[in-house]
Amino acid sequence: MASIKVHGVPMSTATMRVLAALYEKELEFELIPVDMRAGAHKQEPFLSLNPFGQIPALQDGDLTLFESRAITEYIGDEYSEKGEKLMCPGCNKVKALTKVWLNVEGQQFDPIASKIAFERIFKGMFGMTTDPAAVQELEGKLVRVLDIYEARLSKSEFLACDCFTLADLHHLPVIHYLMGTDSKALFESRPKVCEWVKKITARPAWAKVVDLQKQ
Amino acid sequence: MAGIKVFGHAASISTRRVLLTLHEKNLDFELVHVDLKDGEHKTESFLSHNPFGKVPAFEDGDLKLFESRAITQYIAPRYEGQGTNLLQPDSKNLAQYAIMAMGMQVEAHQFDPLASKLAWEHVFKLIYGLTTDQAVVAEEEAKLAKVLDVYEARLKEFKYLAGDTFTLTDLHHIPAVQYLLETPTKKLFTERPHVNKWVAEITKRPASQKILQ
Numbered sequence: 553m554a555s556i557k558v559h560g561v562p563m564s565t566a567t568m569r570v571l572a573a574l575y576e577k578e579l580e581f582e583l584i585p586v587d588m589r590a591g592a593h594k595q596e597p598f599l600s601l602n603p604f605g606q607i608p609a610l611q612d613g614d615l616t617l618f619e620s621r622a623i624t625e626y627i628g629d630e631y632s633e634k635g636e637k638l639m640c641p642g643c644n645k646v647k648a649l650t651k652v653w654l655n656v657e658g659q660q661f662d663p664i665a666s667k668i669a670f671e672r673i674f675k676g677m678f679g680m681t682t683d684p685a686a687v688q689e690l691e692g693k694l695v696r697v698l699d700i701y702e703a704r705l706s707k708s709e710f711l712a713c714d715c716f717t718l719a720d721l722h723h724l725p726v727i728h729y730l731m732g733t734d735s736k737a738l739f740e741s742r743p744k745v746c747e748w749v750k751k752i753t754a755r756p757a758w759a760k761v762v763d764l765q766k767q
Numbered sequence: 768m769a770g771i772k773v774f775g776h777a778a779s780i781s782t783r784r785v786l787l788t789l790h791e792k793n794l795d796f797e798l799v800h801v802d803l804k805d806g807e808h809k810t811e812s813f814l815s816h817n818p819f820g821k822v823p824a825f826e827d828g829d830l831k832l833f834e835s836r837a838i839t840q841y842i843a844p845r846y847e848g849q850g851t852n853l854l855q856p857d858s859k860n861l862a863q864y865a866i867m868a869m870g871m872q873v874e875a876h877q878f879d880p881l882a883s884k885l886a887w888e889h890v891f892k893l894i895y896g897l898t899t900d901q902a903v904v905a906e907e908e909a910k911l912a913k914v915l916d917v918y919e920a921r922l923k924e925f926k927y928l929a930g931d932t933f934t935l936t937d938l939h940h941i942p943a944v945q946y947l948l949e950t951p952t953k954k955l956f957t958e959r960p961h962v963n964k965w966v967a968e969i970t971k972r973p974a975s976q977k978i979l980q
Contacts, residue, residue, distance in 0.1 A: 603917045604877055615862045619872035626865035645830050648841035655834035658875060660819055700818045 556581035559601055560608030561588060562764040565666060565725035566620040567608040571764065572721050573624040575757035577635035583764070621658060624718050636757070638721065640713045650712040653719035657711075662726060664693045669729040687735075695738055698745055705744035710752075720752050728753065728762065771796035774816050775823030776803050780883065781835040782823040783942035783978045788839040790974035791938070792850035804895075836875060839935055851974075853935045867929040870936035881911040882943035889950035904952075912955055915962055922961035926968075937969050945970060945979065 556574065558581055560567030574581050586592050586607050594605040601609035602618035609618045612630070617623050628638035640646045668690045671682050704711060712719040727749055730736060740746050752758070771789065773796055775782030789796050801807045801822050809820045816824030817833035825832045827845075832838050843853040855863040884907045888899045921928060929936040944966055947953060956966050969975060 603920065604873070604914075615865065617865055617869055619869045619876065622865060622869035622872045625868050626861065629861050629864070644841065644845045648830060648832055648837065648845075651837035651840050652832050652834050655837045655875075656819070658872075659834065659836075663880075697819075703818065 555613050557584055557611040558582070558608050559584045559586050559598065559610070561585055562761070562767070564588075564607050565669070565729065566606070568725035568728070568761050569620040569722055570608050570610060570623045570627075571761045572724055572758055573627045573638060573718070575760045576638060576721070576755070577627055577631045579627070579631060579634065621654065621718075621722060624721065625654075628718055637715065638718045640715050640717055646713060650717050650719055653711040653717075654722065657719060657722045660697055661694075661723065664690055664697065665726045665730060668694065668735055669726050669733075672733040672735065673729055691735060691738060694735075698738055698742055701748075702742040702744050705748050710748070716752065716755070720748070724752060724758055724761075728758075770828070772799055772826040773797070773823050774799045774801055774813065774825070776801055777978075779803070779822050780886065780942040780946065781821070783945075784835040784939055785823050785825060785838045785842075786978050787938055787941055787974050788842045788853065788935070790977045791853060791972075792842060792846045794842070794846060794849070836871065836939060839938065840871075843935055851933070853933070853938060855930065855934060856932055863930070867934050867936050870928045870934075871939060873928075874936065874939045877914050878911075878940060879943060881907050881914065882940075882947060885911065885950070885952050886943055886946040889952065890946050908952055908955060911952070915955055915959055918965075919959040919962050922965050927965065933969070933972075937965070941969055941975050942978070945975070 556579060558567065558570055558574070560570070560583065562568065562571070562583070571583070586598060588607070592598055593602075593607055598609070599605055601611070601616055604618065606618065608620060608623070609616060610623045610626075612626075615626075617626060624638070632639070639650060668687060671687050671690070675682055701711070708714060710716050710720050727739070731739065731749065731753070739749050771794060773782065773785055773789070775785070775798065777783075777786070777798065777800070786798070801813060803822065807813055808817075808822055813824070814820055816831065819833065821833070823833070823835055823838065825838045827841075830841075832841060839853075844858070847854065847858065852858075855867055857863060885904060888904050888907070892899060918928070925931060927933050927937050944956070948956065948966070948970070957963050
């Protein structure tokens with residue numbers, strides 16, 4: 553039985569972030585579904601795993617963690633010798649640049665992009681309607697971020713450096729959803745961004761995460 | 768002149784996060800003032816420091832960084848032997864590090880969006896001649912109350928957020944907390960005994976006092 557347990561659902565972007573890291577590292581794990589519709593994430597016993605009532609939570613032996621980006625960082629550190637490298641090896645300087653782009657995803661990209669995904673995709677699932685004005689405003693902000701990404705990716709293979717790191721991986725779930733909507737034009741119209749999206753979504757570990765959604 | 772430079776504004780919450788870290792570590796640095804009111808953060812010159820046009824930006828020798836939490840997470844290990852230890856007591860223990868990292872994500876994603884909105888409504892809007900929207904304040908305070916309930920439970924068990932010692936996780940909260948203590952939102956902190964005690968501890972630190980000057 554796997555010592556790593558992930559409590560979450562394959563549809564959730566935050567859960568997908570963690571699953572991607574686990575697959576990149578070729579780690580055995582058990583995905584324990586959380587009944588979101590029944591509000592299980594807002595009650596015990598889930599609250600003992602994450603008192604903020606959000607998926608995912610991860611258990612590794614007697615360590616319990618939540619916040620997907622802390623979980624992936626732990627996976628990258630604890631299992632640094634296994635599977636794919638998720639951090640660039642190197643000195644404080646390289647690590648610092650990776651942290652910059654990890655924070656960019658969390659603070660500049662995700663707040664905008666995940667709202668667009670919510671408008672275009674998740675609202676529909678919950679019987680609500682997309683607000684086109686909101687989408688337009690959000691896309692106006694996203695293009696400014698993507699212009700910066702375009703400039704960055706003209707100088708660097710991947711966001712933090714020339715290797716694939718968590719800074720790229722963290723984008724995968726929301727980009728995956730947006731590429732299935734009209735918002736994909738924003739990514740496809742920027743050559744370096746487009747190339748980067750193709751590279752990171754083509755990774756075998758990512759394909760496994762997407763497969764889980766089909767089951 | 769080489770050495771540490773911070774490009775920012777002494778009153779900015781994110782700039783203060785970095786200044787706090789430098790003060791805790793007793794590091795010499797130069798604060799290069801960026802005139803936010805004048806839009807200096809959107810000029811070509813500043814954008815070369817941070818293409819996202821936000822303060823702070825940072826230099827240590829030829830290393831250039833932005834995003835306050837990336838900067839603090841660079842300073843803490845880089846200057847590990849100096850000043851206050853801002854990492855866990857055993858900096859090599861990955862489980863302990865993960866708990867600190869988790870707390871930093873909580874600050875960034877659960878606490879700061881609410882605290883920043885409230886600081887904007889109560890404090891910064893007035894500087895720009897705008898008026899506080901009480902409906903927004905009420906909505907954000909309701910959400911912040913729920914977050915602080917979780918903090919209260921946590922701080923019943925541990926003296927600080929990541930364990931029994933002061934770490935970056937606590938530090939990241941200080942600038943927003945300091946602003947909110949000067950507003951009606953203060954009550955959310957003072958009416959929760961363990962949160963109140965934690966707030967008193969982290970704001971009385973000499974470094975926390977220095978950034979207010």
